[in-house]
Amino acid sequence: MAWGSVAVGALSFIMMVAGFFLSWVPVLGSLLSFGAPVVSLAGIVMGGVAMSRAKQSGEESGAAIGGLIVSIIAFFPALLVALTCGMCNACLTAGTMDPSLHRGRSPFGAGGNPFLVPRTAHDGGQPSLDMGTLPKDAGPVGYPPPAFPPPPVPGSQDPGAQPGAPGAGVQAAPDPAPDAPSPPGSPGSAPATGPAPPR
Amino acid sequence: MDPVLTVLHFGAVERPLGGYGLMLSLAILVAGASTARAGQRAGLDVGAAIATIGFTAAGSLAGATGLFALVEWVRTGDPLAGVIQTGLVFLGAPIGGGLALYYSARALELPVGRLLDVAIAAVPLGHAIGRIGCFLGGCCYGRHWEGPVAVRYTDPMAPAAWPSILRHPTPLYESALLLLVASYFLLLPPKRVGSGRRAILYFTIYGFVRLVTEHFRGDSVRGLFLGGHVSTSELLSALMIVGGLVALRAPRFRAPASS
Numbered sequence: 001m002a003w004g005s006v007a008v009g010a011l012s013f014i015m016m017v018a019g020f021f022l023s024w025v026p027v028l029g030s031l032l033s034f035g036a037p038v039v040s041l042a043g044i045v046m047g048g049v050a051m052s053r054a055k056q057s058g059e060e061s062g063a064a065i066g067g068l069i070v071s072i073i074a075f076f077p078a079l080l081v082a083l084t085c086g087m088c089n090a091c092l093t094a095g096t097m098d099p100s101l102h103r104g105r106s107p108f109g110a111g112g113n114p115f116l117v118p119r120t121a122h123d124g125g126q127p128s129l130d131m132g133t134l135p136k137d138a139g140p141v142g143y144p145p146p147a148f149p150p151p152p153v154p155g156s157q158d159p160g161a162q163p164g165a166p167g168a169g170v171q172a173a174p175d176p177a178p179d180a181p182s183p184p185g186s187p188g189s190a191p192a193t194g195p196a197p198p199r
Numbered sequence: 200m201d202p203v204l205t206v207l208h209f210g211a212v213e214r215p216l217g218g219y220g221l222m223l224s225l226a227i228l229v230a231g232a233s234t235a236r237a238g239q240r241a242g243l244d245v246g247a248a249i250a251t252i253g254f255t256a257a258g259s260l261a262g263a264t265g266l267f268a269l270v271e272w273v274r275t276g277d278p279l280a281g282v283i284q285t286g287l288v289f290l291g292a293p294i295g296g297g298l299a300l301y302y303s304a305r306a307l308e309l310p311v312g313r314l315l316d317v318a319i320a321a322v323p324l325g326h327a328i329g330r331i332g333c334f335l336g337g338c339c340y341g342r343h344w345e346g347p348v349a350v351r352y353t354d355p356m357a358p359a360a361w362p363s364i365l366r367h368p369t370p371l372y373e374s375a376l377l378l379l380v381a382s383y384f385l386l387l388p389p390k391r392v393g394s395g396r397r398a399i400l401y402f403t404i405y406g407f408v409r410l411v412t413e414h415f416r417g418d419s420v421r422g423l424f425l426g427g428h429v430s431t432s433e434l435l436s437a438l439m440i441v442g443g444l445v446a447l448r449a450p451r452f453r454a455p456a457s458s
Contacts, residue, residue, distance in 0.1 A: 021212060041257045045303075048250030052307065055246060068249065076224045083220030 002054070005047035005067025009074050012040035016078040023081075036078035043071030202336045202356050222332025227256055230325030234318040241317040241392075247307040248314065254303035255296045262295015263287040270431055290409075290435045293322075293402065316392035319401045320384035327377035333370035341367025342417035358418070366417060373412040380404055396452045403443025409436040 019032030047068030054061035203215040231252045238248035266288040271281030304311045333339040337357025341350075344367040351366070352359040359366060384401065413433050446452055 020214060021209075023214070037260075038257065041253050044253035045250045045257075048246045048248070048253060049307070051246030052244050052250065053246075055244065061246075064246070076228060079224045079227065080216070080220045081214075083223060084215055084217050 001046050002050035002061070002063035002067055005043045005050055006063065006070055007067075008039055008043035008046060009067055009070030012036045012043055012071065012078055013074040015039060016074060016081050019078075020081050033082045037075055037082050040071045040075040040078050043067060044075065047071055201354050203354075204335070218335025219332040219338065222335060223329050226325040226328035226332070229328055230321040231256065233321035233324060234314075237318040237321065238314060241313065243309060243314060243317075244307075247304075247309050250307055251300060251303045251309060251314065255300040258299025259292035259296030260287075262291035262293070262298075264291070265295065266291025288431070290432055310393065312395035312398075313393040315395050315398035319398045320381050322401060323377040323381035323384070323405070327374045327381060330370040330374035330377065334368060334374070338418075339370050339373075340417055341369035341372075341415045344415075367415040369412055369415045369417070372415060373408065376408045376412070377405075380408065394452055396447065399443050399446045399452055402439050403447065406436040406439035406443060409433075410440070 013036075015032050016036035019029060019034075019036055022032060023029040047064055050064035051061050051068060053059075054064050202217055202219065204218045204221060205216050207214050207216055231249075234252050235245060235249055239245050264287060267286040268278075268281030270288060271286075272278045274280075300315070301311055304314055330339070337352045337354065337359040340352070340357075340359035343364050345365045348368055348371075349365040350359075350368045351363060353363050354360055380401065384397065387397070409432055413430060413436070416430075
């Protein structure tokens with residue numbers, strides 16, 4: 001198990017590097033980026049168990065400690081890659097999916113759950129982000145955060161959007177607040193989906 | 200506030216280094232090292248403790264990701280919504296991490312209650328560092344606020360920049376409270392531990408911390424229940440408080456175990 005942890009640590013390192021450079025490939029980039037920290041965690045577990053067994057049996061624990069160190073060193077850049085390249089790839093992958101798949105197929109959906117209130121225009125409810133009284137320079141209320149990149153919607157080019165700018169070529173979100181300037185980086189438009197922030 | 204700290208260049212390849220990812224990695228490093236050190240000082244098997252940390256980290260990430268997927272499923276009605284576009288909900292981490300810790304520690308013949316009690320300060324410590332990452336990344340952001348310490352995010356990659364208004368720096372509030380909680384547990388004398396009482400006490404305190412900070416949160420992407428008055432986190436925090444107070448009154452946890 002001690003040498004196994006060394007091998008697994010090295011594998012996670014390779015996956016991390018591959019995920020870093022292949023993050024532009026849909027699905028594969030996510031698998032490599034998110035897989036690397038998982039594999040390195042397996043290496044940490046194997047190294048720890050090997051160290052424990054070596055101590056109990058009075059054997060040399062050098063290989064176990066080596067595997068542990070390799071796995072720990074691999075884990076942190078792997079997690080960094082997962083949270084940057086992996087997230088980016090996941091959003092890219094999600095951007096190629098049909099947005100209609102995200103609506104009402106579950107018994108817990110907005111139509112089926114009596115406790116659930118549609119909260120934003122994006123969810124089919126009212127723009128209801130509760131922030132007290134908004135200043136006049138506030139942007140659109142209740143819109144989701146930006147997508148990376150925003151999924152294009154055919155036939156809904158925003159004349160105000162600049163090519164290449166965030167939000168360009170994206171269907172304008174419904175019911176924008178009057179006189180409210182768009183958030184920075186997205187002139188005249190709001191994206192249809194957004195990244196999933198940690199809470 | 201810029202969610203991207205710097206851009207790394209490797210030849211023709213450029214990759215951003217995000218503040219959130221960096222701080223989360225640092226949080227896991229600090230929490231893991233703190234737990235291993237506490238286990239060593241308590242005379243526990245360090246190898247088994249490290250293996251348990253690995254299981255716990257995996258369980259925490261799985262729990263946080265799984266709870267996010269569940270919340271997104273409930274929110275959108277699509278079971279794949281939170282899977283295709285992943286995210287983390289902190290309260291999933293103690294659930295997944297706790298289960299992983301319990302079963303892995305038992306499998307590795309470590310005393311679960313003792314390990315939890317001696318290492319519980321690592322949880323708020325790591326969480327406090329992670330919340331600084333939230334602040335840098337512009338997520339878990341606060342409500343509209345134009346008073347002292349208000350912050351405005353202008354980078355379009357920060358969720359708090361939609362809309363770009365002055366807000367409470369809510370992650371910093373929570374981080375400061377968690378550092379206070381971590382200090383309290385670090386300053387407790389390392390004796391009379393082992394029943395799990397300290398761990399239960401921590402989760403009860405965190406329930407209060409979360410209830411307070413939830414009041415200042417302004418995210419639009421939150422699960423709302425009971426007519427829109429209670430968020431998912433408030434519901435879970437209330438359960439943690441009630442469950443913790445009940446458990447602390449139980450005879451098993453009332454009197455601290457001897458060292």
